[in-house]
Amino acid sequence: MPAIRLLLNPMRTAKQGVNVNVGKDGDEYKEITTTLSIHPEDLAALGIQDGDSVRVRTEFGEAEFKCQSAKVPEGMAFVPYGPPTCRLMGGGTDGTGMPTSKGWEVDVIPVDSLSPET
Amino acid sequence: MGGKVTCTLGEVKNRADFIVYWGGNPAECHPRHFTKYTLMQKSKFLPRGRKDRTVVMVDIRETKSVKAADIFLQVRPGKDFELMTILRAMVKDQEVSDEQIAETGLTREQLTDLIARMKGARFGVMFFGMGLSMTRGKHMNSAALLTLAAEMNAFTKFVAMPMRGHGNVTGADVIMRWQTGYPFGISFNRGYPRYNPGEFSTVDVLVRGDTDCAFIIGADPGATMPQPAIDHLAKIPTIVLDPHVTHTSRLARVHITTAPAGIAAPGTGYRMDEIPMPLRPALESPYPSDEEVVRRIKEAIAAKPDWMGQQPQMLLSQI
Numbered sequence: 001m002p003a004i005r006l007l008l009n010p011m012r013t014a015k016q017g018v019n020v021n022v023g024k025d026g027d028e029y030k031e032i033t034t035t036l037s038i039h040p041e042d043l044a045a046l047g048i049q050d051g052d053s054v055r056v057r058t059e060f061g062e063a064e065f066k067c068q069s070a071k072v073p074e075g076m077a078f079v080p081y082g083p084p085t086c087r088l089m090g091g092g093t094d095g096t097g098m099p100t101s102k103g104w105e106v107d108v109i110p111v112d113s114l115s116p117e118t
Numbered sequence: 119m120g121g122k123v124t125c126t127l128g129e130v131k132n133r134a135d136f137i138v139y140w141g142g143n144p145a146e147c148h149p150r151h152f153t154k155y156t157l158m159q160k161s162k163f164l165p166r167g168r169k170d171r172t173v174v175m176v177d178i179r180e181t182k183s184v185k186a187a188d189i190f191l192q193v194r195p196g197k198d199f200e201l202m203t204i205l206r207a208m209v210k211d212q213e214v215s216d217e218q219i220a221e222t223g224l225t226r227e228q229l230t231d232l233i234a235r236m237k238g239a240r241f242g243v244m245f246f247g248m249g250l251s252m253t254r255g256k257h258m259n260s261a262a263l264l265t266l267a268a269e270m271n272a273f274t275k276f277v278a279m280p281m282r283g284h285g286n287v288t289g290a291d292v293i294m295r296w297q298t299g300y301p302f303g304i305s306f307n308r309g310y311p312r313y314n315p316g317e318f319s320t321v322d323v324l325v326r327g328d329t330d331c332a333f334i335i336g337a338d339p340g341a342t343m344p345q346p347a348i349d350h351l352a353k354i355p356t357i358v359l360d361p362h363v364t365h366t367s368r369l370a371r372v373h374i375t376t377a378p379a380g381i382a383a384p385g386t387g388y389r390m391d392e393i394p395m396p397l398r399p400a401l402e403s404p405y406p407s408d409e410e411v412v413r414r415i416k417e418a419i420a421a422k423p424d425w426m427g428q429q430p431q432m433l434l435s436q437i
Contacts, residue, residue, distance in 0.1 A: 094256070
C-alpha cells in the first residue's frame with residue numbers, strides 16, 4: 001500500500017484552545033489532536049477515505065491520526081498541537097531553546113496497510 | 119541590527135492603517151485581536167474603522183484569518199526568511215532577480231504592490247506568529263522581520279509585535295528581563311544569572327538530562343514538549359502547581375492544586391504588548407494561589423539549616 005511523504009505543520013485552533021481549558025482528558029480534545037487535515041489528492045494518493053487512520057512517522061517517533069480531507073495545500077498536512085505531535089517532535093533546538101515545532105517532513109502510511117509487527 | 123521597534127496595542131487601535139499578520143492565525147488563536155485592536159475599531163485617526171485600514175496576511179495556507187484580510191500572500195513553506203530579505207532589498211530599491219522572487223512562491227507584482235502600500239502607510243504594524251518563529255530559521259526569521267520593520271522607518275512609521283501565546287508568557291519574559299537582564303534560558307547555578315539559549319533553556323536541559331528535579335508552575339510541558347523532554351520529567355521528581363489535572367501533573371511526583379489566576383486568584387497578567395494588567399478574581403477558591411504556595415515553600419526552605427555552609431545569593435530573596 002502507498003506511503004507518502006508530507007510536510008506536517010502542527011498548529012492551533014480555537015476549539016483546541018477551548019478544550020485545553022475544558023480538560024485534556026475529554027474525548028473532544030483527543031479527537032481534535034488526532035485529526036490530520038490533508039488535501040483530497042493526498043488522500044487519494046494514500047488510497048484512503050475521510051475518517052481512515054494513518055500512521056505518521058518522523059525520525060524521532062510515530063503517532064496515529066484520523067485523516068480529514070480539507071482545504072490545505074497539496075503535499076502538506078495540518079494537525080492541532082497535542083500529545084501525539086509531541087511524540088513526533090525531536091528534542092534538538094539548534095541552540096535556540098525552541099524545538100522545531102512546524103514544517104516536519106513525515107512519512108504517512110495507511111494503518112490498514114501495516115502488518116501487525118510494524 | 120538588534121532590538122524591537124514596537125508600540126502598545128492602544129497605538130495600533132488608534133493609528134495603524136496598515137496591518138500585516140505574518141505566520142499567525144488570529145481568527146483561531148487570538149479571536150479578539152481583530153475586533154479589539156486591529157480591524158474593527160474606529161478612532162480619531164481612523165474614523166471609518168475597517169475601511170481606513172489595509173490588512174495583509176502572509177501564510178503558507180489559507181487560514182480562517184485570510185477571510186478578514188485585503189491581501190493574502192501565500193509564501194512557500196520555509197521561505198519566510200528569503201521573502202523578508204527580498205523585501206528589505208526591494209524597499210531600498212536594490213536589485214532582486216525573478217528567480218529569487220519565484221523561490222518564495224510570490225510574484226514581483228505582488229511584492230512591488232506590497233512595498234508601495236507599506237511606504238504609503240501612515241502607521242504600519244507587523245504582527246508575527248509561530249508560523250515564523252517555530253519553523254526552520256526560528257529566531258533568524260523573527261530578527262529579519264524586526265529588521266524590516268525597523269528599516270521601514272526610513273520611509274514611514276512602522277512597528278512589529280509578536281503574537282504571544284496563551285496565558286501569561288509575556289509576563290514571564292518581562293519579569294525575568296527586569297530581574298536578570300535576560301528573558302529566558304537562564305542559569306543561576308553560579309549564584310548569578312547567565313543566559314544561553316540552547317544550553318540553559320528548558321527543553322535542552324531536560325533532553326540532555328542535566329536536571330534532577332523540576333518545579334513547574336502553570337504550564338503543561340507533558341502535552342507540549344518533545345517526547346525526550348517529557349520522558350526525562352517522568353524520571354525525575356517533578357513538582358507541578360496547576361489548577362487542573364494535566365498530562366504533566368500525571369507524571370509528577372507532587373501536584374499541588376492552585377487557584378486559577380485571574381478567575382479565583384489575583385495577580386498581574388502581561389498583555390502581548392507588555393502592558394501589565396491587574397487581574398481581579400471573580401470567584402473564590404478553596405485552593406491557594408501559585409504565589410502563596412511558592413512563598414510558603416521559600417519560607418520552609420529558608421527555615422532549614424544552611425547546609426552549604428554559606429548563604430548563596432538567591433533571586434528568591436528579592437521577592
